[in-house]
Amino acid sequence: MQRIRKAAAVAVATMALAAGGAVGAAGTAHAVTYPVKLVCDASTEEVRELPGFGGPIRCGGRFGQPQYVTFDDGTFQAFAVGTDYALWTRWMNPNGTVSTWVTLGGVLSGGIFQKWDGRGNLLIGGRGSDGSYWARIRDVNGGWTPWNPFTFGPPWYP
Numbered sequence: 001m002q003r004i005r006k007a008a009a010v011a012v013a014t015m016a017l018a019a020g021g022a023v024g025a026a027g028t029a030h031a032v033t034y035p036v037k038l039v040c041d042a043s044t045e046e047v048r049e050l051p052g053f054g055g056p057i058r059c060g061g062r063f064g065q066p067q068y069v070t071f072d073d074g075t076f077q078a079f080a081v082g083t084d085y086a087l088w089t090r091w092m093n094p095n096g097t098v099s100t101w102v103t104l105g106g107v108l109s110g111g112i113f114q115k116w117d118g119r120g121n122l123l124i125g126g127r128g129s130d131g132s133y134w135a136r137i138r139d140v141n142g143g144w145t146p147w148n149p150f151t152f153g154p155p156w157y158p
Contacts, residue, residue, distance in 0.1 A: 034052070041061075045062060050090075054090075057080035057082055057088065058085070062110045066112075067113070076092045078090055081112060085106075085109070085129070087124070087136075088104065089101070119140070120140035121140060122137065123135050133151070134148065134149060135147070135148060135150040
C-alpha cells in the first residue's frame with residue numbers, strides 16, 4: 001500500500017511539473033505559464049489563433065502583429081484585430097485564469113500600436129477605415145476612454 005501511495009504522489013508531482021507547476025513541501029503550487037506570442041508573416045495577411053487565447057484574429061500583411069502587454073500586477077493582455085475588423089482583447093490574470101474575448105470596437109484597416117505614458121496608462125489604437133489614426137486609453141484603474149483621433153506627436157510620441 002505504501003508503494004502505491006508513493007507512486008501516486010510521484011505521478012501527481014510529475015504531472016504538475018509537466019503542466020508548468022512547481023511542487024513544494026506544502027503541496028502543489030501552480031506557476032502561471034503565459035501564452036507564447038504569435039508572430040505573423042509580414043508578407044501575408046492571415047486569419048490565425050493566438051496561442052493560449054484562441055481566435056480568430058487577422059495578422060500579417062497590413063494588420064502586422066498582435067500587441068501584448070504585461071501589467072505591474074502580472075496580468076498578461078493581448079490585443080488583436082478580429083475578423084470583423086474591430087479591436088479585440090483578452091487577458092490572463094496572475095492566477096492563470098483567462099478572460100473571454102472583449103471587443104474594444106472600432107473598424108480598423110491596418111495594424112495596431114501601443115504606447116505607455118509613464119504613469120501607468122496604456123494607449124492602444126490603429127488606422128481606422130477612414131484612413132485616420134484612432135486610439136483608446138486604458139487608465140491605471142482599468143477604465144477605457146472612447147475612441148479618439150490620434151496624432152503621432154507629444155505627449156505620446158516625440
